[in-house]
Structure formats: structure tokens, C-alpha cells
Amino acid sequence: MTVETNLSDLCKRDAQVLLHPASSVSALLQHGPDMIVSAKDCHVTDVHGNQLLDAVGGLWCVNVGYGRQELAQVMKESTEQLAYYHTFSNASNPWQVQLAEKLLQHAPNNMGKVFFGNSGSDANDTLIKIAWHYHSLRGKHSKIKLIARQQAYHGTSISTASLTGLGGFHKEFPLPLDFVLRVECPHFYSRGQLGETETQFCDRLIDEVAQLIEREGADTIAAFFAEPIQAAGGIIEPPSGYYPKLKALLTANDIVLVADEVVCGYGRIGAWFGSQLLDIEPDMMSTAKGLTSGYFPMSAAFMTDEIWQVMREGSDRLGAFSHGYTYSGHPVGCAVALANVLLIENEGLVEKAKDDGAYLHRRLHDELGCHAHVGEIRGRGLLAGVQLVVDKTNRVLPDPAEKWPLKVSQACRALGVIVRPLPSVGTLAISPPLTITRQNIDQLVDNLKQAIDQVTG
Numbered sequence: 291m292t293v294e295t296n297l298s299d300l301c302k303r304d305a306q307v308l309l310h311p312a313s314s315v316s317a318l319l320q321h322g323p324d325m326i327v328s329a330k331d332c333h334v335t336d337v338h339g340n341q342l343l344d345a346v347g348g349l350w351c352v353n354v355g356y357g358r359q360e361l362a363q364v365m366k367e368s369t370e371q372l373a374y375y376h377t378f379s380n381a382s383n384p385w386q387v388q389l390a391e392k393l394l395q396h397a398p399n400n401m402g403k404v405f406f407g408n409s410g411s412d413a414n415d416t417l418i419k420i421a422w423h424y425h426s427l428r429g430k431h432s433k434i435k436l437i438a439r440q441q442a443y444h445g446t447s448i449s450t451a452s453l454t455g456l457g458g459f460h461k462e463f464p465l466p467l468d469f470v471l472r473v474e475c476p477h478f479y480s481r482g483q484l485g486e487t488e489t490q491f492c493d494r495l496i497d498e499v500a501q502l503i504e505r506e507g508a509d510t511i512a513a514f515f516a517e518p519i520q521a522a523g524g525i526i527e528p529p530s531g532y533y534p535k536l537k538a539l540l541t542a543n544d545i546v547l548v549a550d551e552v553v554c555g556y557g558r559i560g561a562w563f564g565s566q567l568l569d570i571e572p573d574m575m576s577t578a579k580g581l582t583s584g585y586f587p588m589s590a591a592f593m594t595d596e597i598w599q600v601m602r603e604g605s606d607r608l609g610a611f612s613h614g615y616t617y618s619g620h621p622v623g624c625a626v627a628l629a630n631v632l633l634i635e636n637e638g639l640v641e642k643a644k645d646d647g648a649y650l651h652r653r654l655h656d657e658l659g660c661h662a663h664v665g666e667i668r669g670r671g672l673l674a675g676v677q678l679v680v681d682k683t684n685r686v687l688p689d690p691a692e693k694w695p696l697k698v699s700q701a702c703r704a705l706g707v708i709v710r711p712l713p714s715v716g717t718l719a720i721s722p723p724l725t726i727t728r729q730n731i732d733q734l735v736d737n738l739k740q741a742i743d744q745v746t747g
Contacts, residue, residue: 297325297327297337298337300325301322301323301325301337302322304318304322304323304325305318305319305322305323308323310323311446312446324336325337329344329356329357330356330357331355331356331357331723331725332344332345332355332356332722332723332725332726332727332730333356334356334708340706341706342703342706342707342708343706343707343708343722343730343733343734344356344708344722344723345707345708345709345720345721345722345726345734346708346709346710346719346720346721346722347584347721347722347723348584349579349584350521350552350553350558350579350580350673350721351578351579351580351583351584352583352584352723353556353557353558353579353580353583353630353634353639353723353724354583354630354633354634354637354639354723354724354725355583355723355724355725356723358583358585358633360629360633361582361583361585361626361629361630361633364625364626364628364629365585365586365622365625365626367625368385368621368622368625368626369622371621372621372622373621373622374620374621374622375621376616376618377406377614377618377619378614378618379610382619383619383621383624384621385621385624385625385628386406386619386621386624388624388628389404389406389590389624389627389628389631390403390404390406390590392628392631392632393590393592393631394592396562396563396631397562397563397575397592398563398565398566398570398571398572398575400571400572400573400594401572401575401592401593401594402592402593402594402595402596402598403592403593403594403595403598404590404591404592405420405590405591405592405593405618406588406589406590406591406618406619406620406623406624407588407589407590407591407615407617407618408587408588408589408615408617408618409445409578409587409588409589410444410445410550410552410576410577410578410579410589411444411445411446411447411450412445412447412589412615413552413576413577413578413589413590413591414444414445414447414449414450414453414515414548414550414552414576414591415445415447415449415450416576416591416613417513417548417574417576417591417593418436418449418450418453418512418513419613420574420591420593420597420601420613421436421512421513421546421548421574422434422512423601423604423611424546424597424600424601425512425544427600427601427603427604428600430509430544432509432510433509433510433511433512433544433545434469434510434512435469435470435471435506435510435511435512436453436469436470436471436511436512436513436514436515437470437471437472437473437499437502437511437513437514437515437545438453438454438455438470438471438472438473438514438515438516439455439472439473439474439475439476439516439520440455440472440473440474440475440523441455441456441475441477441520441523441524441526441714441715442454442455442456442475442515442516442517442520442523442550443455443456443517443520443521443522443523444515444517444550446459448465448467449467451463451465451466452465452466452467452469452470453466453470453515454466455472455475455523456522456523456714457714458714471502471506471511473495473498473499473502474495474498475520475523475526476492476495476520476526476527476528476529476532477520477524477526478491478529479665479666479668479677479685480685480687480715488529488530489529489530489531491529492528492529492530492531492532492535493535495528495529495532496532496535496536496539499514499536499539500539503539503543503545508543508544508545511543511545512545512546513545513546513547513548513574514536514540514545514546514547514548515548515550516533516536516547516548516549516550516570517549517550517551517552517553517554517564518549518550518551518554518559518563518564518565518567518568518570519553519554519559519564519568519669519670519673521552521553521554521673521719521721522553522712522719523712523714523715524668524675524677524712524714524715524717525668525669525673525674525675525712525717525719526668526675527568527668527669527670528568533568533569533570533571534569534571537570537571546573546574546597547570547571547572547573547574548572548573548574548575548576549563549564549565549570549572549574549575549576550575550576551563551564551565551575551576551577552576552577552578552579552589553579553673553721554673555577555579555580555581556577556579556580556581556631556634557580557634557639557640557643557671557724558580558643558671558672558673558721558724559643559647559669559670559671559672559673560640560641560643560644560647560670560671560672561640561644561671562640563575563577567670572592573593573594573596573597574591574592574593574594574597575591575592575593576589576591576592577589577590577591577592578590580630581627581630581631582623582626582627582630583630583723585626585630586620586622586623586626586627587617587623588620588623588624588626588627590627634724637725639724639725640724642724642725643671643672643724644671646672646724646726646728646731647670647671647672647673647674649728649731650672650674650720650731650734650735651667651669651670651674653731653732653735654667654674654676654735654738655667657735657736657739658676658735658738658739658742661739661742662682662746663678663679663680663682663742663746664676664677664678664679664682664742665677665678665679665682665685665687669720672720672721672722672724672726673720673721674719674720674721675712675717675718675719675720676717676718676720676738676742677715677716677717678694678695678698678716678717678718678742678746679716687715687716688716690713690714690716693713694716694745694746695711695712695713695716695717695718696711696713697745698711698718698738698741698742698744698745699711699718699741701740701741701744701745702718702737702738702741704741705737705740705741706733706737707733707734707737707738709734709738718738720734720738722734
């Protein structure tokens with residue numbers, strides 16, 4: 291089947307048949323869709339023929355770049371051999387075994403088992419259920435509550451939207467559900483108190499968690515969910531020492547630490563996983579996006595052998611682990627993911643993300659570090675956030691009603707570069723394919739500076 295060539299007509303028909311995710315219905319009706327028709331390397335081409343440098347990598351996910359024939363060929367061959375078979379009732383396929391083995395080679399050393407799903411949301415939802423199951427099997431049935439941070443993003447299913455700490459995902463829904471407890475966003479720039487050092491801020495954050503545990507009761511709390519670097523919430527990395535102190539506190543209270551690596555994983559920040567770079571030591575870990583570079587909907591949830599052993603013993607009593615998806619361990623998805631991981635290995639993309647990420651951050655600091663309306667440049671590797679401010683001295687963020695991030699992203703797009711606006715924190719997010727060239731990085735930084743000048747000038 292070929293795609294219709296009358297693309298203008300397709301644009302007109304779009305709003306007649308589609309409800310888009312995370313989109314404004316009224317804006318779609320007024321302006322139509324942003325129709326992308328092709329992509330190659332780090333560029334996408336829209337319906338009007340404009341070629342754009344995609345400095346967001348789709349949605350933080352196209353790690354190996356667009357148009358990789360290696361992945362297309364693997365997809366074709368695996369589809370011809372085994373287009374689908376389920377993995378319920380201990381059914382399996384060769385690709386999911388090989389993929390799990392490969393992923394465990396790169397995962398934090400304490401990870402022992404993998405569960406495959408379809409998206410980051412379902413990976414986190416799976417780990418919520420496993421955390422509950424783990425505690426329940428040990429006779430701790432009251433350990434149900436989950437701790438998540440303000441400005442966190444963990445998905446949009448009912449449970450994971452509850453974990454998400456961005457208010458826009460709760461408006462006019464009966465969310466968040468009442469088993470979620472919320473703690474402070476670990477952003478020193480915007481949340482640090484007057485005269486407070488970063489170390490003092492870190493200790494205050496950990497003390498807040500400790501007080502919450504004492505108030506709610508450790509016997510009621512199952513898990514703490516944390517992105518190594520909060521992505522959609524503003525590219526926010528906690529202060530130094532935060533994760534080891536958090537881990538010690540949670541371990542002392544028998545609370546599982548879940549690292550949400552959906553954005554940070556598979557080389558994005560210059561390491562295979564953010565947990566390894568930021569000394570997190572998770573008990574469980576969710577991944578997706580870069581797992582297949584967006585070429586196939588897929589997630590991988592990890593857990594320690596200690597947690598799996600409790601589940602194994604529980605299986606003697608309960609029988610099946612009553613959770614899973616029709617497409618868990620999909621043979622084509624696993625084949626594509628395995629080929630994608632091999633590309634990341636063979637092309638040295640993790641090390642490249644580290645080196646080119648350092649170049650990206652250096653260029654951002656050189657061009658924007660002294661800008662009157664840029665307060666902070668955050669992130670690691672090929673993940674960066676540019677904080678817009680109205681008043682740099684007093685760290686005053688722009689009024690959301692002024693829509694600075696959106697206006698800057700639109701001005702940047704008009705110059706040929708896609709960046710992502712994060713309106714709740716007045717930030718521009720950058721997460722290009724790991725294959726980006728330094729020439730592309732120069733174009734990105736130069737055009738972003740020009741766009742910021744246009745909007746704030």
C-alpha cells in the first residue's frame with residue numbers, strides 16, 4: 291500500500307478523523323496538523339517540503355537517526371520469519387531471549403531480569419504492579435503508596451499520569467489517584483532557598499522524604515519513582531549526593547527505588563543508562579524510546595534477581611504472574627531493538643553522545659551563558675535544557691501566559707530547527723539523534739540564539 295500523494299488533502303481530512311495525543315483540538319481545527327512526510331539522518335521533511343533539523347529526536351527517542359536501512363531490513367526479515375506470536379503461558383521467541391541477554395550486559399550490575407512491553411507508560415505501570423506484588427508476596431500488603439516528585443513525567447496511563455507531577459496531565463481528570471505521594475522537585479536553581487547551598491538543598495530534599503515516610507508510615511509505601519534527569523519537567527538533575535542518600539533512606543525503610551530511564555537510557559546522556567552515571571543503584575528500571583530508536587513501539591522493564599526470586603517463590607503458590615500485554619516480547623520489536631542496540635555499540639554512539647554532548651553544552655554556554663534572558667543551561671550528553679528568564683539576577687521565570695518557550699520554538703522552526711518547548715518551566719529542550727554532527731550542533735545553537743533574541747529582544 292502506498293501513501294496518498296495528495297498530501298494537502300490529507301491535512302484537511304486529518305482533523306475530521308483523528309484525536310491527536312497531547313495536542314490542542316482547537317489548534318488542530320484552526321491550523322491543521324504538522325504533517326511530516328519523510329526523514330533521513332537528523333532531518334525531517336514536512337508536507338511543504340521544508341527540511342528541518344530535528345533537535346528533539348522525535349520525542350527524545352530517535353537515537354540512531356532516521357532512515358536506517360539496517361533496521362528496515364531486520365524488520366522485513368523478522369516479519370517474514372515470524373510476524374507475531376505471543377509470550378503468554380511461557381511461550382517465547384529467539385529474539386526476545388537474545389535481546390534480554392544483550393540488555394543485561396549494559397544495564398546496572400544489579401539488574402537480573404527483563405519484562406518487555408510497548409511503551410514507557412506501560413513499563414512504569416508494570417513496575418508499579420511488580421512493586422505491589424513483591425511486597426504483598428512478603429506479607430506486607432499495606433505497602434501500596436508511591437512517592438514521585440513535582441515536575442516528574444512517568445507516563446499518561448491512569449496510574450502513571452498519577453505519578454506524573456505536571457498539573458496539565460491532571461486537569462479535568464480525577465487524577466492523581468490517592469496512592470501517590472508528592473515530594474519537592476530537586477531543582478536547585480528554582481527551588482533553592484535564599485542563602486541555601488546546594489548541599490543544604492540536597493539535605494533538605496532528603497529530609498522531606500524522611501519526614502514523609504515517618505508521617506505516612508514506611509509500612510504503607512511501596513516505591514519511589516525517579517527519572518535520573520527529569521526530562522519533560524525541565525531537564526532537571528538533582529544536586530550531587532542526592533541519589534546515594536535517597537537510596538540509603540529507602541533501603542532502610544524497605545521501599546523500592548525505580549529509575550525511570552525512558553528518556554535517559556540507551557546513550558542519551560553519555561552512558562548506557564543514567565543510573566550508572568548518577569550513582570542511583572535502582573531496584574527496578576523502566577526503559578523505552580531509545581530501545582528501538584522509535585522504529586517499533588517497545589519497552590523493557592528491569593528488576594533485580596532479589597525481586598524476581600520473591601516472585602518465583604510466589605509463583606509456587608499463585609501460579610501465573612497475572613500481568614502482560616498482547617505484544618509483550620513481540621518478535622519483530624525484539625529483532626529491531628537488538629539490531630538498534632548493536633548499532634549503538636558498533637558505532638560507538640554512547641561515547642559519541644558524551645563527546646558531542648560536551649561540545650553541545652560548551653557551545654550553548656559560549657553563545658547563551660551570558661544572555662540576559664537565559665538563566666541556566668542544564669543537562670548532560672545530548673540532553674540539554676535552556677532556561678528562559680525575565681529577570682536573570684532574581685531568577686524570575688517568564689509568565690506562562692506570555693508563551694515564551696512556544697514562541698522561541700516557533701521562531702527556531704522558521705529558521706529550520708526543531709526544539710521542544712516546556713511551558714510549565716519556561717525551558718527549551720534539546721535531545722537530537724546521537725548521530726548528530728558538530729556542524730548540525732553549530733546550526734542548532736546559532737539558530738536557537740537567534741530565535742531567543744527575536745522573542746525576548
